[in-house]
Amino acid sequence: MEKKEDSKDKMEIESEKKEDNKQSEEIQYSIKIGDLNYDESLALAEKYKSEGNTFFLNNKFLEALEKYTQAINVKVETKNNAIYYSNRAFVNLKLENYGSTIQDANMAIKIDPNNIKAYYRRGQAYDNLTKYSEALKDYVFVKSKLPDNKALNEKILKARNEIKRRNFFAAYSSEGRGKPEITIEGLLKTFKPNESYNGPVFPTDGKITHEWVLELINRMKDLDNKKTHSEKYIDKFYLLQMLLKVKNIFMNQKEALIDITIPDDKKFTVVGDIHGQFYDLLHIFEINGYPSEENPYLFNGDYVDRGVFSLECLTTLIAFKILYPNHLFMARGNHESYNLNQMYGFKNEVVDKYANDKIYSCFIELFNTLPLGHILNKKILVVHGGLFSKDGVTLDEIKKIDRFREIPESGLMSELLWSDPCKEKGRLPSKRGVGMSFGPDVAERFLKDNNLELLIRSHEVKQNGYEIEPEGKVITIFSAPNYCDQMGNDGAIINLNGKDLKPVFVRFKASPHPNIPIQKYMTSFMCY
Numbered sequence: 001m002e003k004k005e006d007s008k009d010k011m012e013i014e015s016e017k018k019e020d021n022k023q024s025e026e027i028q029y030s031i032k033i034g035d036l037n038y039d040e041s042l043a044l045a046e047k048y049k050s051e052g053n054t055f056f057l058n059n060k061f062l063e064a065l066e067k068y069t070q071a072i073n074v075k076v077e078t079k080n081n082a083i084y085y086s087n088r089a090f091v092n093l094k095l096e097n098y099g100s101t102i103q104d105a106n107m108a109i110k111i112d113p114n115n116i117k118a119y120y121r122r123g124q125a126y127d128n129l130t131k132y133s134e135a136l137k138d139y140v141f142v143k144s145k146l147p148d149n150k151a152l153n154e155k156i157l158k159a160r161n162e163i164k165r166r167n168f169f170a171a172y173s174s175e176g177r178g179k180p181e182i183t184i185e186g187l188l189k190t191f192k193p194n195e196s197y198n199g200p201v202f203p204t205d206g207k208i209t210h211e212w213v214l215e216l217i218n219r220m221k222d223l224d225n226k227k228t229h230s231e232k233y234i235d236k237f238y239l240l241q242m243l244l245k246v247k248n249i250f251m252n253q254k255e256a257l258i259d260i261t262i263p264d265d266k267k268f269t270v271v272g273d274i275h276g277q278f279y280d281l282l283h284i285f286e287i288n289g290y291p292s293e294e295n296p297y298l299f300n301g302d303y304v305d306r307g308v309f310s311l312e313c314l315t316t317l318i319a320f321k322i323l324y325p326n327h328l329f330m331a332r333g334n335h336e337s338y339n340l341n342q343m344y345g346f347k348n349e350v351v352d353k354y355a356n357d358k359i360y361s362c363f364i365e366l367f368n369t370l371p372l373g374h375i376l377n378k379k380i381l382v383v384h385g386g387l388f389s390k391d392g393v394t395l396d397e398i399k400k401i402d403r404f405r406e407i408p409e410s411g412l413m414s415e416l417l418w419s420d421p422c423k424e425k426g427r428l429p430s431k432r433g434v435g436m437s438f439g440p441d442v443a444e445r446f447l448k449d450n451n452l453e454l455l456i457r458s459h460e461v462k463q464n465g466y467e468i469e470p471e472g473k474v475i476t477i478f479s480a481p482n483y484c485d486q487m488g489n490d491g492a493i494i495n496l497n498g499k500d501l502k503p504v505f506v507r508f509k510a511s512p513h514p515n516i517p518i519q520k521y522m523t524s525f526m527c528y
Contacts, residue, residue, distance in 0.1 A: 027081070027107070027110065027111065028075070029075050029076065029077040030074075030075040030076075031074070031075060031076040031077065032077045033077050038076065038077075041074055041076040042074075042076050042078055042080075044074055044076075045071045045072075045074040045076050045078070045080065045084070046071075046080070048067045048068070048070040048071035048074070049067070049068065049071045049080070049083065049084055049087065051067045052064045052065075052066075052067030052068040052071065052087060052091075053087070055067060056087070056090070056091060059486040059487070059488075060488075061091050061094050061095055061487070062095075062463075064087075064091050065088060065091045065092070065095070068084050068085075068087050068088035068091065069088065071084040072084045072085065072088070079111060079112055081107075081108075081111050082107075082108040082109075082111040082112035082115045082118065083108075083115075085104045085105070085107040085108035085111065085118070086104070086105065086108040086115055086117050086118040086121065088104045089101045089102075089104035089105045089108065089118060089121045089122070089125075090117075090121055092104060092125075092431070093121055093124055093125060093128075096128070096432060097431040097432055098125040098126075098128050098129050098431075098432050098433040098434075099125075099429060099430050099431050099432050099433030099434075100431040100432075101121060101122065101124075101125035101433075102122050102125050102126070102433060104118075105118040105119070105121050105122035105125070106122070109122075114145075116142055116145050116146065119138045119141050119142050120138065120139075120142050122138050123135045123136075123137075123138030123139045123142065123155070125433065126138065127155070127158075127159065127343075128343065129433045129434060130162070130339045130409075132159040132160075132162040132163050132166075133159075133163060135155075135159050136156060136159040136160065136163070139152055139155045139156050139159060140156060143156065158523075182358050182361040182362065182365075183362075183365065184240055184243050184244045184247060184362045184365055184366075185244065187240060187358055187359075187362060188237070188240045188241065188244065191236060191237045191240065192237060193235050193237045193238065194230075194235050194237070196230075197230070197235040199215075199216075199219050199234055199235065200212055200215050200216050200219065200234060200238070201238060202234070202238035202239075202241045202242055206241075206245045206322065208319065208322060208323055209323070210290070210292070210323065212319075212323075213316075213319045213320060213323055214290075216234060216315065216316070216319055217282070217316055217319075219231075219232060219233075219234075220232050220233065220278070220312045220315065220316075221282075222514060223279075223512065223513070223514055224514070225514035225515065225516065229352075229353050229354075229355075232353075233311065233315070233353055233354070234315065236354050236356065236359055239315070239354075239359070240359070240362060242315075242318055242319065242322060243318065243362050243363070243365075243366050245322050246318045246321050246322055246366065247365065247366050247369050249321065249322070249325050250330075250366075250369035250370060250371065251369050251404075253371060255371075255399040255400070256371060256372040256373070256398055256399055256400070256401040256402075256403045256413075257371065257372065257373045257374065257375055257381075257395060257398050257399045258329065258371045258373075258374045258375070259374075259375050259378070260298070260329065260374050260375065260376050260377070261377060261498075262296075262376060262377055262496065262497075262498030262501075263498045264497075264498045264499040265497075265498065265499070266294075266296070266497070266498050267295065267495055267496070267497060268296050268297075268298070268376070268495070268496045268497075268498065269288055269295070269296070269297045269298070269493055269494065269495050269496075270297075270298045270300060270382060270456055270477060270493065270494040270496065271284060271297060271298065271299045271300060271477070271479045271493050272300050272302075272458035272459075272465075272466075272476075272477035272478040272479040272480075272491075272492070272493070273300075273301070273302035273333065273458050273459065273461075273478050273479060273480050274299070274302065274303055274307075274313055274479050274480050275302055275303075275304070275305060275306040275307045275310075275335070275480045275483065275484075276303070276304055276305060276306055276307025276308060276309050276310035276312075276313055276345070276346070276349075277307040277309065277313070277480045277481075277510075277513070278307070278309030278312035278313050278316070278513070279309070279511045279512065279513040280479070280480060280481055280491060280508075280510060280511050280513075281313050281316065282511070283508060283511040284479065284491075284493060284508070287506065287508060288493060288495070288506065290320075291320045291323075291324055291327060291328045292324065292327065293324060293326075293327050295327075296324075296327040296328065296329075297320075297327075297328050297329070298328075298329040298330075298331070298374055298376075298382060299317060299328075299329070299330050299331070300331050300333070300382055300383075300384055300456070300457070300458045300477070301330075301331045301332050301333020301334070301335070301336060301370075301384035301417070301458060301459075302333035302334065302335045302336070302384065302458065302459070303317060303330075303333070303335075303336070304335055304336065304341065304344075304345075304346040304349075305335045305340060305341060305344035305345050305346050306344055306345060306480075306483070306484055306518065306522075307345075307480070307484075307518070308345070308349065308516045308517075308518065308520050308521055309513070310345065310346045310349055311346075311349055311350055311353050314363070317330060318366075329371075329374055330370060330371070331370060331371055331372065331373055331374060331382065331383065331384055332367065332370035332371065332372055332384065332403070332407075332417065333384040333385075333417060333458070333459070334384060334385060334407065334417040334418050334434075334459070336367035336370060336407075337367065337406065337407045338364050338406055339406075339407075341360075341364075342523070343522065343523050344522055345520070345521030345522045346360075346363070346521070347360050348521040348522075348523070349521040350363065352521065364406075368403075368404055368405055368406065369403075369404060370403070371403065372384075372398070372401060372403050372413060372416050372417070373398065373416060375395065375452075376496065376501065377498065377501060378451070378452075379452060379453045379454065379501055380452065380453060380454045380455075380456060380496075380501060381395075381447075381450075381452050381454070381455050381456070382455075382456045382457070383416050383417075383455070383457055384416065384417050384457060384458050384459055385415065385416055385417045385418045385419045385420065385435055385457060385458075385459045386415070386416070386418075386419030386420055386421060386435065386438055386455075386457050386459070386474075387415065387419055387438045387442060387443060387446055387455070388412060388415045388416075388419070388436075388438075388446075389415060389427060389436045391442070391445060391446070391449075392449070393412065393446065394449070394450060395450050397412070398412065398416070401413050401416075409434065414434060414435060415435045415436060417435070417459075418430065418432060418434040418435030418459075419435035419436050419437065419438060420432070420435065420437050420438075420459065420460060421437070421438055421439070421440070421443065421457075421469045421474045421476070422437040422438065422439055423439070423440075423469075423470055424437075424439050425439040425440065425441045425442075426439050426441065426442065427439065427442060440469060440470045440471040440473060440474070443455055443469070443471070443473045443474050444471060444473050447473055453473075453501070454473060454474075454475065454501070454503075455473060455474045455475070456474075456475050456477060456494065456503075457474065457475070457476055457477075458476065458477055458478060458479075459476070459478075460476050460478060461478050461480070461483045461487055461489055462476055462478045462489065462492075463488075463489050463490070464489070464490050464492065464507060465477070465478055465479065465481065465489065465490040465491045465492025465505070465507050465508070466478065466492040466494070466505050466507075475494070475503060477492055477493065477494050477505075478491065478492065479491045479492060479493055481508060481509055481510035481511075482509075482510035484518050485518045486518070490507045490508065490509060491507070491508050491509075491510070492505050492506060492507045492508070493505075493506050493508075494506075
């Protein structure tokens with residue numbers, strides 16, 4: 001049966017390869033074989049490639065990206081350009097620029113149709129974009145060249161299973177039944193507290209105190225990594241009660257955008273991506289104070305994945321949300337998603353720490369209720385990703401988005417959570433392969449049309465923890481220092497005062513944390 005499926009896949013990959021390669025740009029060399037300066041130019045390109053390799057091996061991906069780009073820009077006629085493009089594709093894969101990965105892989109394959117690494121990296125990019133049919137074709141092609149590579153069998157099996165799962169849910173929905181799901185309420189009926197549990201008990205009336213939250217946090221702290229899971233985490237029965245409580249809070253907020261009023265004399269803090277970096281989250285509270293009615297916070301999505309303490313981060317934030325429902329705000333990021341969680345670690349983490357995959361389904365139920373953005377004093381829009389592929393989108397239109405669902409592959413909701421700013425004017429295809437890239441002119445028009453002054457977004461690692469885009473109308477804030485234990489970046493938060501809304505940036509370094517490999521919960525597809 002396996003051979004028949006492989007044969008069918010092989011019959012389909014040729015047309016797919018041709019279609020992908022059509023999308024690659026034409027190759028124009030400035031320096032051709034036989035030119036007087038050919039040897040010197042080839043040596044320069046190889047020098048840039050070698051420097052890029054060194055940066056890559058030291059996890060300096062932005063520097064590596066620049067060096068491979070310099071090698072390509074020498075524009076010397078050589079088959080080695082396939083290596084330059086394939087290496088840059090690998091860097092873009094590390095930086096989660098999946099659209100750029102596919103473009104670079106296409107170029108590598110066009111130059112050298114036998115560059116197996118380029119097919120493999122393109123397949124991984126498609127995999128990460130949940131384009132499993134396209135990923136499957138690349139994986140099968142690579143397997144045809146490397147039949148003894150057992151890791152490819154796992155990737156092929158995973159892609160086929162995801163295709164079958166999608167087909168099942170599509171058929172299920174077509175019969176009018178909708179997607180089957182486990183509900184928090186339903187699961188609560190099957191659980192009861194563990195008799196041996198001796199930690200914080202979530203009260204039946206849902207009324208907790210600041211001290212209760214601190215006890216919860218202190219229980220989860222484990223710098224020496226010596227505690228058992230049962231010694232660290234709240235009992236699953238009480239966790240489900242917390243999830244139900246906070247889900248109902250978000251369900252009562254019908255609109256996708258939430259208006260927030262900051263009094264003139266009050267500080268308000270915006271936090272970017274934290275990606276499971278629990279000890280850095282606690283450091284934010286150390287330098288900026290715990291959430292309270294006098295110290296409100298807005299967390300701008302991507303609480304989970306990558307970091308191995310996502311459960312700790314989310315448990316902490318939902319506890320504070322329950323305690324201060326009108327003073328701690330949470331937006332949805334692109335990683336609050338089933339598709340990304342199964343690859344980047346949160347699903348495996350929850351299953352490991354609670355030994356129950358149904359608990360993870362309850363987190364997805366919560367994610368599908370999170371707001372898509374916030375408006376501060378009617379002047380600042382805060383969303384996770386960015387703006388749209390068309391002009392004329394209004395705040396009222398955004399407010400009416402049906403957010404109570406999984407993140408779609410396209411449309412306004414997807415673009416809010418996936419898009420990025422760029423330096424060029426106008427709009428460009430997304431380097432990620434989802435959403436789009438919008439220029440400073442696009443941002444300025446959107447803000448003017450909606451009587452806004454500033455867009456704050458997150459979604460991208462920045463060396464200083466933040467970046468102000470050209471024209472000063474867009475700010476990126478990223479709060480996970482030394483992202484993935486390898487990027488070496490600072491984290492940052494933004495403090496605003498209600499009177500003038502002037503951003504004040506607070507930068508910070510990474511904090512010590514238990515020595516657990518960042519790859520622990522990510523699927524093997526993500527450990528390149």
